[in-house]
Amino acid sequence: xxxxxAPVPTSPRAVRAEGAPNLxxxxxxxxxxxxGNGRWAxxxxxxxxxxxxxxxxxxxxxxxxxxxxxxxxxxxxxxxxENWARPRGEVEAIFExxxxxxxxxxxxLHREGVRIKHLGRTDRLSAALADEIRxxxxxxxxxxxxxxxxxxxxxxxxxxxxxxxxxISDGLEAEAVTDEVIGRRLYTEGMxxxxxxxxxxxxxxxxxxxxxxxxxxxxYSTEVLWPDFDETETIKALEAYGQRRRRYGKVDDL
Ligand code: FPP
Numbered sequence: 001x002x003x004x005x006a007p008v009p010t011s012p013r014a015v016r017a018e019g020a021p022n023l024x025x026x027x028x029x030x031x032x033x034x035x036g037n038g039r040w041a042x043x044x045x046x047x048x049x050x051x052x053x054x055x056x057x058x059x060x061x062x063x064x065x066x067x068x069x070x071x072x073x074x075x076x077x078x079x080x081x082e083n084w085a086r087p088r089g090e091v092e093a094i095f096e097x098x099x100x101x102x103x104x105x106x107x108x109l110h111r112e113g114v115r116i117k118h119l120g121r122t123d124r125l126s127a128a129l130a131d132e133i134r135x136x137x138x139x140x141x142x143x144x145x146x147x148x149x150x151x152x153x154x155x156x157x158x159x160x161x162x163x164x165x166x167x168i169s170d171g172l173e174a175e176a177v178t179d180e181v182i183g184r185r186l187y188t189e190g191m192x193x194x195x196x197x198x199x200x201x202x203x204x205x206x207x208x209x210x211x212x213x214x215x216x217x218x219x220y221s222t223e224v225l226w227p228d229f230d231e232t233e234t235i236k237a238l239e240a241y242g243q244r245r246r247r248y249g250k251v252d253d254l
Contacts, residue, residue: 023235025242027195029073030066031149031217033209034058036201036225049093054227056097060105063148065231069238073147073191075119077209081155084124092126098152099129106136113145119187120154121162147191156211159187188213196241200226218244 034055041051059076066074079094102116109116116137122130133152163185167177183189193213197206202223206214220237222229245252 023069023238023242026070027241029192029194030071030196030198031075031194031210033077033199033207034226035199035203037227039201040225040227048090051227052094052097056101058227058229061231062229062234065234067146075149075151075194077151079152080208081153081158095126095129099132102132102136106139110140110143113143114140115143115147116140117147117149119149119151121158124153149188149191156208160212186212196220198237200224200229216248
């Protein structure tokens with residue numbers, strides 16, 4: 001008789017139907033570095049902004065797919081503190097895309113029980129975008145079915161700088177600073193650490209994303225460009241996660 005026990009599904013929706021992919025272990029939090037919009041556009045001889053448009057249109061289907069598979073928290077890396085170095089027109093186009101998406105989708109997300117959380121700074125954003133972010137965060141703040149983190153003007157180092165400043169201004173003694181204290185001062189306060197970080201378009205780096213929170217995340221990189229990253233690709237990433245053995249620095253049972 002085998003002494004092995006079956007993995008315990010982490011959500012009711014994670015129970016596997018016969019013949020369905022192995023999605024018995026569901027990540028609580030999936031964070032996505034949505035890369036490759038520019039290459040997608042270039043391959044079609046279109047301006048880069050068309051790639052960002054296609055990338056924005058791709059967001060709902062991936063969110064839906066993750067939600068349907070029991071993922072309760074998703075973070076999208078939409079604009080980094082380094083992206084300010086891009087041409088002004090491209091930066092403005094990305095701002096407009098996010099503002100339009102929030103205007104159009106915040107009510108829908110609200111009805112579906114999604115809490116929107118902004119991760120990043122707002123002081124350098126256009127007033128219109130900052131207002132839209134504030135409005136959608138406020139509207140959805142009491143929802144609990146899913147949390148959607150929108151990392152916009154986000155940088156892992158700036159986040160740590162902001163956390164340290166907060167801790168100092170609270171007047172804490174050095175000995176009182178713990179992992180938990182730092183965690184409560186991060187933009188992701190109240191969210192679990194990401195279990196799975198997906199990066200599209202083939203790069204193998206974190207690019208200043210969730211430096212603290214990624215400590216034990218499983219990493220999944222695919223060549224597929226973000227606008228082409230559909231439900232099938234999402235499920236492939238979840239399956240790959242299901243195959244990982246997370247040991248958190250410990251050794252397996254001997
Ligand atoms: C990376 O592709 C993509 C971005 C920097 C912008 C992503 C923004 C969106 C999809 C729009 C708004 C988001 C939401 C949440 C609605 P890249 O331009 O670096 O591509 P490349 O590496 O091929 O040039």
